[in-house]
Amino acid sequence: MKKLYFIATFVLTVLFVINFNPTSADAASRENCSTSYVRCQAVTIYPGDKIGYSSRTIYVPSGGEIYFGVSTYSDSVFQVGAYVYDGNLNQLDSVGASGGGGDGFDSVTAPHSGFYHIVLKSGDSTQGRSHARAYLQYYN
Numbered sequence: 743m744k745k746l747y748f749i750a751t752f753v754l755t756v757l758f759v760i761n762f763n764p765t766s767a768d769a770a771s772r773e774n775c776s777t778s779y780v781r782c783q784a785v786t787i788y789p790g791d792k793i794g795y796s797s798r799t800i801y802v803p804s805g806g807e808i809y810f811g812v813s814t815y816s817d818s819v820f821q822v823g824a825y826v827y828d829g830n831l832n833q834l835d836s837v838g839a840s841g842g843g844g845d846g847f848d849s850v851t852a853p854h855s856g857f858y859h860i861v862l863k864s865g866d867s868t869q870g871r872s873h874a875r876a877y878l879q880y881y882n
Contacts, residue, residue, distance in 0.1 A: 772798055775877060784877040785862050789817065790870040794863035799829070802852040802880045809880070810860055811847030812839045815873040820865035824876035826850055829857040839874065841865070852880075 772795075775782035783797040802808055812824035818841040825836040834853070837846040852858065858880075864872035 774798065775879075776800075779882050781880045781882065782877060783859065784875060785860065786875040787822070787862055787864060787872060789873050791864065791872070794861050796861045797859050797876070797878055799857035799859045800878060800880055802856070802858050804852060804855045806852045806880055807849050808834075808852055808858055808878060809847070809849045810835075810837065810876070810878045811845065812837055812862065812874060812876040813845040814839050814841050814843060815875075816843045818842060818873040819871035822865060822872050822874040822876075823863045825861045825863065826878065827859055827861060828852075828854070834858075841872065 771786050773784040773786070775784050781800040781802070783800050785795050785797040787795055808826060810824060810826050812822055814822055820841045821838055821844070823836055823838045826834045828834060835848060835850040837848045839846045858878060860876050860878040862874060862876040864870065864874075866872050
């Protein structure tokens with residue numbers, strides 16, 4: 743049941759990303775996508791952004807399953823990568839998505855209780871031709 747819920751949430755997230763029209767075309771944004779039973783943080787990069795951006799943190803207890811994913815918009819020329827970090831800045835896992843509407847998702851088990859965040863990095867660090875959204879979720 744938990745896996746079915748994760749898949750449904752992912753599909754809804756992808757649909758949101760495809761239909762999302764940002765108001766600012768030159769600044770990354772952070773988003774709290776939490777509900778009463780899901781802790782969630784997201785980050786979006788827009789064309790013109792040239793470096794990686796980080797989400798806010800979520801708290802996950804030891805052994806908790808962290809779900810994460812990344813999707814690119816159709817106008818994204820380059821691939822992007824999403825990287826999960828713990829509070830000590832240790833990278834736990836990563837996933838990538840190709841440009842032009844690609845996506846990827848995965849999960850990782852929290853090795854200890856603490857705060858985790860996701861970093862979204864563009865494959866184009868010089869001209870900012872990536873447009874993507876990454877999210878990090880934990881189900882309470």
